[in-house]
Amino acid sequence: MDRVKFNPLGKTYYFNCNKCKTGICPLDKLTLEEIRNLQEINKYCIKENSEEYCTDWARKILVYDYSPKVWLILNTECGHYSLSDGQHRTCIIARIYQKGGKVNFEPYFSTQASLCLHCLNKEHYIKLENNLNLLDKLVKTKKYKEVIEYKKRQQIRNGLYDF
Numbered sequence: 001m002d003r004v005k006f007n008p009l010g011k012t013y014y015f016n017c018n019k020c021k022t023g024i025c026p027l028d029k030l031t032l033e034e035i036r037n038l039q040e041i042n043k044y045c046i047k048e049n050s051e052e053y054c055t056d057w058a059r060k061i062l063v064y065d066y067s068p069k070v071w072l073i074l075n076t077e078c079g080h081y082s083l084s085d086g087q088h089r090t091c092i093i094a095r096i097y098q099k100g101g102k103v104n105f106e107p108y109f110s111t112q113a114s115l116c117l118h119c120l121n122k123e124h125y126i127k128l129e130n131n132l133n134l135l136d137k138l139v140k141t142k143k144y145k146e147v148i149e150y151k152k153r154q155q156i157r158n159g160l161y162d163f
Contacts, residue, residue, distance in 0.1 A: 003106045006072070008094035009163050014075075014082045014116040015091055026051035027058055027095040035096075036062050048088070058092045061103055068093075070107035080116040080160065094163040118160055125150040 027035070041056045060066050070086030083090060086107065093105050115123065129147045136144045 002109060004109045006105050006107050006109065007097070008090055008105060009097050012080045012160055012162050013087070013090065013094075014080050014118045015087050015161050025091075025095065026054050027092065027099075030055070030058075032062065032096070032099050032101045035059055054088065054092055057089060058096060061089075061092060061096065062101065065104065067104040067106055070105075072107040072109050074109070074111045075116040075119070076111050076113050077115045078119040080119065082116045091161070098163060121150070122154075 035055065035058045038055055038059045041052055046053045046056060061068065068086060068089040070089050071084040072090065073082050073084060075082055093103055096103055125147055128143055132144055132147065
């Protein structure tokens, strides 16, 4: 993998983050100046996927001009980007860019000829749903329940984000 200069805007990512769980990004309600002026948080107290996790990373990236290590993958079959490490940092940097900030972002970058995890799951459950018969639906078999649970999860969180 090579490190490349990368603008995170104008791309679709597969993420599993605080916004996926709550529908709200903690950075949306803050300006760049408010982020810079946040208090530093003891790193041992922050839970990943929490509001504090995102805001503290954003503050560090802005204040220290910190370029975090990120491993970014372009899934060529669907055109979505996924990350083997650094999804929160990439999301935070994209939010900073959206607010007009500029930071040094040079992820390790590679491509793979496959679908992202979101598209693989979607494809799997579409096939599973298409193979359901009337008996599966009437008796509410395990296959039927899997499809219903997948649809419920998708209503709560999509996992794909455009910046």
